[in-house]
Amino acid sequence: MKYSYIKPRHKSLLTKEIQMILAFFSITFFILFATYFFLLMKDYSYKKEMHQLHISRLGIAKNIDNMKVQIKFIEEKSLLAQKIYTKNTVLKDSIKNLFDLVPQRITLSEAKLLENGLILHGITPNKDVYNFMLQAPLRSIFQRTQSSFYPAANGWLRFVSRNYVDEALVLPEELKNEN
Amino acid sequence: MKINISTQSTHLLFIISLLLILVLVFSFFVLVPKGKQYRADRLEYQKESKEVKKYQDIHTAIEKKLKLLENKNRDLLHSFEIAFSEQKFQEQYAEYFSSLKISKLLSKNTQDAFVSYEVDTRFKMSSPKSFYDFLDALNSSNWVIAVNPPISFKRENEMIQSSFVVRVYGLNNEINATKRVVE
16 A cells, blocks of 8 residues: 655665765875874884984994093003103113213223112222212212222222112103003 | 754764764874874984984094004004014024023012013123114014113123113013903
8 A cells, every 4th residue: 555656765874965974084084094004103113223223322332432442552552662662762871871971081890770870880090080070970960979989909999889869850650650 | 943953964963073073082192192202203213313423423533543543553562462582582682792691580570561581791892882772773673672770781801791671561461460360
């Protein structure tokens, strides 16, 4: 039995308005989720790269420390060698000066160059020659000078001259520590 | 005035409101905090990159300095590394003297970075220059050698007998000294 004379129109749950709304929100959600995943990926990538950078920085820092140690070592060795070479040269000059210091009329039989002094054994025609020609220059170099004489067989005088400088004037402190 | 809203429109309004709320919630509670974290991470990454760049620059500068020092002191470092040989020493410096003897001294101090040797020499009294030449030659030696007082010179007829102590510095001595300290 029919209640209407017209044919019923077809009804759908997804009307055009609903379809438009769903399309709009689908696109919106897609963009939102895409942005979210982009951020997630970037975040993960930054964290991973940061970790690598951190490891790389630690490695570089360690290398820098090692190189600093090597530089310090080389500088120390270079300084030590320079000090040794200078000391050898100074010693050579001291010995040269010592031999130049002794006048023709005085003959040395023994000389001992100490860290802080000089001991000379020799023979002199008389005390005056020794005092004027050897002791005078020695006094100008050393702080403490002590001489003793005893007669030699040929009528000349044998002498022992002990000369010292104050410790602080001999060598710089760092060279002493090395010694 | 009475407003007539159809059931369909009500449903439509409800769906729009629901989806809008979802969008807003997702945006403000998920996306915005994530975005903030992303910016913070990016800043931290840039900071770390700058720091690494700074370290790399320092590394390059120090490496350059080290290379320069190594090149400059290559022979010197080599001198510290070469093992001392009494025989070679005698062969090398015998030409300066009439006679040359070298003997090792026993050190009481085991922490020394050097080994001490006693050197006995004889040279002609008329030519002390050979002794000065010997001291000069020591500075260009294969080893790092220091002549240490006391140095004694004794006249024996036309010859001068001289004895003194030389100290030979070497890396091996230092390593041994360090080992002894550790033990």
